[in-house]
Amino acid sequence: MYGTVKNGRFITNRVLDLRWGALPTSSVIATLPVGTVIDYDAWSRHNGYVWLRQPRANGQYGYLPCRNADDNEAFGKFEPLN
Template identity: 50%
Template sequence: MDSVIELQDLKTMLQLNTTDQDGLLNLIIKNTTKALRFKLGLNAGKEFPQELDYIVLEVCVRRYNRLKNEGMASYSQEGESITFKSDDFDDFLSESINLRWGAKTDSDLIATLNPGDVVTYDAFSKHDGYVWLRQVRDNGQFGYLASGECDNSDKCISSWDKFE
């Protein structure tokens, strides 16, 4: 997977001068890049558009700053209140999700689903860093859409929408 931003750029934005958190920062960069590539429909072989590098950097900063507060919608203490966005990419991208023929980011695209579109699914699975929902198509075949990210232990770390 190509790294679209430099570790040192992220450390500069976060004002970090040591190497203590480099492993964590590299994981944040990798997962953020992977999520944005998926949202853009960029398969692993496609070059990442340089003009979008800033999105990865800004979202990495947000994800780092939210550590230990994951899953919270808001936080309040002694007059201070912080509200977290449900999707780190909301400021940069539309909320459309790709429906694919297979549960892989390089599977052929069936359609792009927009906010408010209703999808009925019968199963889900976690692999390749994503939570995949399976949709039964009218012809009996299946379509798949990623509903969020999961880590190496298949723990969900983000959700891109509300699914019931």
């Protein structure tokens, strides 16, 4: 299990890298522009960030830093899933 299970939606307010792992050095899946909407199913706080886990169509996961773990600055807006 990864971190805390919680479903939600995140909308980026800056360019962010979606990665194959929840590490700043993990391989990049895609560079997401401002306004990208990501649905997530869990989060975890480590390696300097709060990371969201995004389920992928192939059964794997992508990981997105959504917040600075030190000052809690969010890199976008959180919304509930409808």
